[in-house]
Amino acid sequence: MKPLPPTGVLSTPISSFLDHSERVWSEYQQQGPNRLARTLFEEVDVSANVLLSQIEVLRDQELGRGNSDVSICEWYDQLVGVIRNLRDLAQRCVCRVEGLCFFAPEAGLIPRRNLLKRYEEGLAWLRLQLVGEDGLCTDKTPLDRLQFPEFQPQLFLRSGHLQTVASVLLRGNRIPYTARQHQIALEDGDQLVLHDDCPSAWQPHQRVVLLIHGLTGCHLSSYMVRISCKLAQLGLRVFRLDLRGCGAGLHLARRSCHAGSSGDLAEAINFINRTCPQSQLAVAGFSLGGNILLKFLGEHRYREVECVTRAIAINPPLNLIDCERTMSRTGFGIYSRYFAQRLHRQLLERQAAQDGVVFPEGYRQPRSLREFDERYTAPAAGFDNADHYYRSSSSDQFVPHIQTPTQIIASRDDPLIPIDNLLRLKLSDFVNRHVTDHGGHLAFVGRGSCDADRYWIDWRVVDWVTL
Numbered sequence: 001m002k003p004l005p006p007t008g009v010l011s012t013p014i015s016s017f018l019d020h021s022e023r024v025w026s027e028y029q030q031q032g033p034n035r036l037a038r039t040l041f042e043e044v045d046v047s048a049n050v051l052l053s054q055i056e057v058l059r060d061q062e063l064g065r066g067n068s069d070v071s072i073c074e075w076y077d078q079l080v081g082v083i084r085n086l087r088d089l090a091q092r093c094v095c096r097v098e099g100l101c102f103f104a105p106e107a108g109l110i111p112r113r114n115l116l117k118r119y120e121e122g123l124a125w126l127r128l129q130l131v132g133e134d135g136l137c138t139d140k141t142p143l144d145r146l147q148f149p150e151f152q153p154q155l156f157l158r159s160g161h162l163q164t165v166a167s168v169l170l171r172g173n174r175i176p177y178t179a180r181q182h183q184i185a186l187e188d189g190d191q192l193v194l195h196d197d198c199p200s201a202w203q204p205h206q207r208v209v210l211l212i213h214g215l216t217g218c219h220l221s222s223y224m225v226r227i228s229c230k231l232a233q234l235g236l237r238v239f240r241l242d243l244r245g246c247g248a249g250l251h252l253a254r255r256s257c258h259a260g261s262s263g264d265l266a267e268a269i270n271f272i273n274r275t276c277p278q279s280q281l282a283v284a285g286f287s288l289g290g291n292i293l294l295k296f297l298g299e300h301r302y303r304e305v306e307c308v309t310r311a312i313a314i315n316p317p318l319n320l321i322d323c324e325r326t327m328s329r330t331g332f333g334i335y336s337r338y339f340a341q342r343l344h345r346q347l348l349e350r351q352a353a354q355d356g357v358v359f360p361e362g363y364r365q366p367r368s369l370r371e372f373d374e375r376y377t378a379p380a381a382g383f384d385n386a387d388h389y390y391r392s393s394s395s396d397q398f399v400p401h402i403q404t405p406t407q408i409i410a411s412r413d414d415p416l417i418p419i420d421n422l423l424r425l426k427l428s429d430f431v432n433r434h435v436t437d438h439g440g441h442l443a444f445v446g447r448g449s450c451d452a453d454r455y456w457i458d459w460r461v462v463d464w465v466t467l
Contacts, residue, residue, distance in 0.1 A: 010054060010058070020047045021086050022123060023040060037094070040090070041093075048083050059073060079129070082122050085118065120451075120452065123466075124466040125234070125235070127467060128236075153447065159413065163411075164416075164442070166443060175225050175229050177220075178197065179240065181248060182194040183249075184267055184268060186244075190254060192241065192242065192249055192253075192264060192268055197232045198232075199233075199236070204277075204278045207279055208276045209281070209282045210239045211224050211227060211240045211283075212243070212286065213240075213247075215287060215343075216246075216339060217286070223458070227462070230462050236466070243257035257288075258381050259317065259320055259393040259394075260292070260389070261292055266304045269281065269308065283308050284312045284465065286315065286442055294313050295393065295398050298395070298397075300401065305404065309404070309405070310465065312464045314410075315442055316417075317417050318395050318399070318421045319396050320394045323416060324369055326418050327339070328370065330416070331415070333368060335415065337369075343369075343372050343376075359376065363376055374386040399426075399428065400426045402430050405430050410433070411435070422435065443457075
């Protein structure tokens with residue numbers, strides 16, 4: 001897809017039309033299926049007419065040349081199609097809703113889910129066009145431009161525990177794996193693996209997104225697969241990172257990842273920047289991956305921080321000591337035992353598959369996450385003990401120093417991570433937090449809303465990285 005023509009004369013009218021269209025969308029998300037003020041659509045209509053008139057003039061000028069650029073003309077045609085479609089959808093949004101359908105006087109009944117999906121896709125495409133001549137977004141602080149709709153949990157999934165369990169059991173539609181794998185060599189001989197989902201129409205100047213999974217997760221974690229698919233459908237190139245020793249990298253590393261592995265993240269970003277040097281990069285981290293991301297952004301130890309134009313962390317464990325205590329108390333320590341068993345099993349699989357994987361002296365099968373970190377994670381990573389590891393790797397001490405536009409999303413009923421850590425945390429001017437009453441841990445399984453499916457968190461990531 002072509003970016004704006006070199007003159008950039010359409011930037012202002014596109015921004016105006018986009019702002020008016022997003023206002024309709026925001027009002028609808030806040031008020032739900034209801035009649036909106038007619039003036040909302042009138043603003044969209046006026047800005048659309050101005051924009052269409054300017055496009056017509058520019059297109060005529062391009063065609064008037066003896067050797068007009070076909071790709072620019074095609075871009076004008078697609079832009080016109082998106083504008084007209086969004087104008088039509090905005091008009092339908094201000095019409096009265098009847099049941100599961102929108103009623104428009106001329107078009108009749110339109111399935112609400114189809115309209116919502118088309119509207120979001122149109123807004124996302126327009127945002128992608130608002131780039132400078134170097135292909136990079138000029139707005140470094142977009143925190144006040146996006147308002148998230150309220151999360152409404154499924155009626156039978158109102159508790160954080162049920163949400164968390166449901167997110168594991170509800171796999172959804174099976175999405176085939178079509179990514180290309182890249183192996184990244186690290187200085188100590190281990191390797192990381194990046195899974196590259198690149199749409200066929202993606203161009204070198206267009207956006208790139210990096211996704212980082214949570215503890216014991218990998219590129220095949222359900223949220224990683226779903227969000228990667230949604231972003232790729234919008235034309236974004238997506239890299240899913242398997243942290244050290246996870247997923248496809250299980251047999252490529254002697255050491256394990258941990259909550260402070262910001263150096264590994266820097267290597268992955270360095271690879272992406274070399275592969276896509278013209279693209280702006282957004283990074284999304286989930287749970288442990290969110291902690292690594294926030295630590296990386298706030299440390300300012302790595303030059304790769306400058307490559308990230310925006311970031312989002314979902315349910316990050318900001319204070320590892322408090323999180324470990326919460327997991328040990330919740331449900332008589334069931335979550336702590338669950339993670340300890342999975343981590344222990346990963347170690348056994350790696351040891352059986354390759355030479356050089358050794359257990360520290362005195363290691364035995366752990367009964368809790370703290371026991372695993374005390375006996376394996378801390379000594380293997382060079383920490384004195386589990387407390388030293390937790391204190392050094394907790395991201396709460398780095399968040400106040402972040403200078404990259406960053407969104408943190410968490411839920412009050414997360415059974416693994418205490419919300420007080422986020423509520424008390426001092427944020428930099430570049431960091432925003434959004435706290436929901438429900439949602440559990442990496443779950444947010446919602447009921448009927450303005451989103452195209454029940455996975456509320458997927459669409460918030462899409463909203464943020466396409467803003």
